[in-house]
Amino acid sequence: MPRMTAMSVPAEVHSRGREAHEARVLHALRERGALSRGEIAEVVGVARTTLSEITRDLLRRGAIVVVDTDAANRAGSGRPAERLALDPKSGQFIGVDFGHRRVHVVIADASHEIVASGRRPYPDGEGWPARVQEAFALIDQLAADCGVHFNALQGIGIGVTGPYPRSSAPHAPEGAFGPGFAAARDGVDEAFAQRFGASVIVDNNTRFAALAETSTGSHTVEDLLYIRLSDGVGGALVVGRRLVTGAIGLAGELGHVTVVPDGNPCRCGKAGCLETVASVPAVLAACRARGAEITSLADLKAAAGRFDPVVEQVLHDAATAVGRVLGTVAMTCNPAEVVIAGELARLSPLIVDQVTATVAAELFPWAAAKPVIRCGQLSDDDGALGALAALFHSSPLLGGYPDPPATRLPA
Amino acid sequence: MPRMTAMSVPAEVHSRGREAHEARVLHALRERGALSRGEIAEVVGVARTTLSEITRDLLRRGAIVVVDTDAANRAGSGRPAERLALDPKSGQFIGVDFGHRRVHVVIADASHEIVASGRRPYPDGEGWPARVQEAFALIDQLAADCGVHFNALQGIGIGVTGPYPRSSAPHAPEGAFGPGFAAARDGVDEAFAQRFGASVIVDNNTRFAALAETSTGSHTVEDLLYIRLSDGVGGALVVGRRLVTGAIGLAGELGHVTVVPDGNPCRCGKAGCLETVASVPAVLAACRARGAEITSLADLKAAAGRFDPVVEQVLHDAATAVGRVLGTVAMTCNPAEVVIAGELARLSPLIVDQVTATVAAELFPWAAAKPVIRCGQLSDDDGALGALAALFHSSPLLGGYPDPPATRLPA
Known part of the structure; x- marks a missing residue:
């Protein structure tokens, strides 16, 4: 037996x-x-x-x-x-979001009230040591402006761009996301831990953003599927209010699902990934390839606003590809909500409408089986707020963040 | 702020x-x-x-x-x-799996040792009341044969065919899986609870099977993606040793992901679902449509064994479709293992080999990003064993089964 x-x-x-x-x-x-x-x-x-x-x-x-x-x-x-x-003044939390071109910092007190928030730009492609120095300077400035003293710093949550595998697992090979990218970024947690003497959680900033979207205003949701259409395409899955990190921390990479077999090469090394169809650069390139004079997001928004047929077709195709991927994942995970975030989602109602129609067609033909599909409610703040949410979950104030990818407290 | x-x-x-x-x-x-x-x-x-x-x-x-x-x-x-x-003798658990053509029962004691196991056939399409009576008779017979007394029955786990939404959520409309199917099946938990005076968990038997596959012999895995290629195609997702049930209990329906736009009609009401390509009946039909004289699973196995090119092509196409769906989900969930179960998976190594190749091509091109892909280790026993595993998780002996779809204790 x-x-x-x-x-x-x-x-x-x-x-x-x-x-x-x-x-x-x-x-x-x-x-x-x-x-x-x-x-x-x-x-x-x-x-x-x-x-x-x-x-x-x-x-x-x-x-x-x-x-x-x-x-x-x-x-x-x-x-x-x-x-x-x-004592609200006796504990502080710092949320940091390193984007491609700016760092965003939020500081919360022990009652989880946000007491300071700010951002600093840096050049696209700036190295990690310089990004970290910008973040340190911004934190010092915010603390001075608002009279915050880090006398009982509870933790620092840091969102970073790109897949963030667990530190104990083998990483993406050097060069997969730009030369020196992974190795330099991997020192970020230690740099913050040393500077502030606090425990640090690092994760992909899109995953953190998804966590922030589970709880906006008085609205909370247990099971959420999240996609962000921006410079790249990222995603995240929340099951029972917890981020799904995956076996080696690589969960949520919706942007790298193949949607066009033998399609355009993708920076990940594959071809025809969703990111090659539904990111901002991919959409701009597709519009230009079809003869539309579109060189910026502002052009794209204006053209969509005047119902330019080429732009509408390109957005329709991108949203359909997004909807197919979300539909497959929704069939597997049965989320209550699907959130579409990023500049492209906010560009035109066409995106959310077309994704909704495609997902509906992919799912069981019963109304109850359909998730709510909505545009992200948070915007540029979401990564830093999500980093805070992850900290709160992992802090003694509320257990719940599963197995943080990296938490270190300097000796 | x-x-x-x-x-x-x-x-x-x-x-x-x-x-x-x-x-x-x-x-x-x-x-x-x-x-x-x-x-x-x-x-x-x-x-x-x-x-x-x-x-x-x-x-x-x-x-x-x-x-x-x-x-x-x-x-x-x-x-x-x-x-x-x-006291190992002071508690019992019953696992029941209602298949399309037989019921399988396992009985375990308080130490989780299986003390009795058996099955009874019934005609394909047998009604639920008759299936339940067969199960009761089988349980009585097993108990008598093995000298088991249900003096402290800890619970009954029941696997059933078809999607099993949470009882609190709107169900699939009548007729979606055969006339009267859902309503009759929904009385199963009450019938067992009344007969045995114990709490009952009911879920889809494929989901239970996936739970059983997380723990076979000395092998355990936290994050597992499961698909079963049988009369139908079902699936399940396990994250952190817990079954993902989804917002209304519909998670895991991999068989109803669309893989052929405008393909053959599916019993769920959609068209071109994975089940219309990769279930046993679909594969048999595809072989016959291409002129192969294949009328049974035995014919199919024999033809695959002699490398019949038509059969090989049909199996290749089915496995490729399975691999694409699993690849998309694996990109989202980053499972440690992917398990392919069911008669079709055991038919020929061609299936697992082709799924493995397709999933590998769908994922990041780094070895660490690839899950282990294997054939299911359990076979006909898996549903009943999984129902037991779910019971053990939900029983006071080990918390962990999330929010059982239906647990009732008669007053």
Whole structure:
């Protein structure tokens, strides 16, 4: 008889239990304000010894502070008990998004309120050391302008361009995304960890953007499929509010699905990838190849606005290719929402309309099987906000970010 | 400034915390044998009051039993404490797989050892009430033959054919998979729950089979993409050892991805689905359409064995279509393994070889980006074993099966 072997309790059950406790302690403090350890233990339903460990840890990390004692309200006798509370000023988070031509930084406090935001341009193709220096200068400037002190920095989330495989896994070969690209970028996490003495999460900025789109305003969604049509085409898959990273961290590369067998060469080394059809440069090139005088995104927008038939056809073809890829993935993952982001998505309603029609035709012919398909609600801010969201998920304030690709705390 | 809104602690944090506690209590008992409540509280690090609730619940469900007291080893004074333990004979699990032409049942004990297994045929197209009666009779017979008593039945996992949307979500319209199919099948969980007085999980049997393939022998894998080429074509996606069910439970329907625009009509209402190209009936029909005298799977196997060029071409085309779909999904999910199951996969090495070549061409041209592609290791047993695996995951013995599509305990 075969024996089922799925039964050993995984090692992370213990740390997951601990994380759940921490989340409940912090939740109780957020909901009820200052509490004594005894009150917390009662509310959360955890042993005093376990709770002491947790509060010691949270105090050390600056997530909570001692605010006073319960002497004033104390009915019985004995030593007054310290009361603990979240202190919005006592913790900070930094979200960084390195785009192709600018770095964007957001700073949030311990209550997850964004207190500063800014960006700095750099030349297209700028090297990573220079990009990192721009980011450092921007962070210093924002902190000075807003009076933020990184006295209890909880973590830094960094979005980067290009696929970001897990550090423990073999990387893309040098040169796959430009000479020296991967190796230089791989030092970014260490540079931030050294400079700020905080733990760092790095991931693809499109994946972070998808995470940000799961929670905009009062709207939240569990299962989301995300694509970004920009200089390149990237994507991400969120299942049960968690980013799918994949076996070696390469999940979400929708831009490199082959859509035209033997099509135009792609920078990834393949040919006919979705990116060669549905990125901004690909669309501009296709318009020019058909005789339209389109040299910029502004030209493209204007031509789409006046219903230029060549531009409409090119956008229709690009959106159809996007819809076919999304349809296949949606059939596999059954997302509640599909989000189309990037400059091209915002260019003309034609894109979202055509993607919607194509995805609908690809899925089961029942209304309930169709996801909501919408334009991305966030724009240039999404990568940095998503990096923050990932930090929040991985921070003691809310467990949930699965197995971060790289988290380091300098010794 | 935008405010991040991902921060409210979700309601299930509490029940997840409880599940984690239960898993740790059971893990401790499995690792250390019988323990008193005080010892468990110390090992697990949980408050005595919380632990009492947990052990009361586990005792009620028969997952643990009182074995003796610590009177013999007790150094101090006071009332002897009861010692609790897992008892392999004190819990049973039933896995059921309803195929198109037979029901398969496996019975496991509390240690997850399979103690009985059997199957019964029924006519193709048999109604659900008759299928259920066959299953009941088979379970009774197996229990009698093996001396199993369902005195502490932990749960019943039931695999069924066809997409199985969540009970809370709108279903496929009547007739989409045969007249009366969905409505009759939807009573299956209640029928089992009433008959056995146990909680029931129902899901698509292909999804359960995928779960079984994540853990065969000593081999386990976290991220797996699964396809089954049989009478129909089904699939499933496992991410981080969990079945992806999707927003309304429709995830994994790889067989209904369009691969031939305006192709042959499919039973789902679309045309040109993968199932119309790569299922057993589709392959047989394609061989006959090209003049080959092939009327059965045995004919097909024999013809492939003698390198019949028509059959080889048909299998090549089918496998290429499968590889394209798997390639797109693999680009999105980055699985560690791709498993091809079903009669067609076992027919000839040509299938797995051609799928492997096609998937390789669809993915990034780096060796590390390629998943392992293999034939399914389990065969006819996989659905029932997977149903058991899902039960084990959802049972107090190991949390993990996400949001079961249907779990009911009769009042």
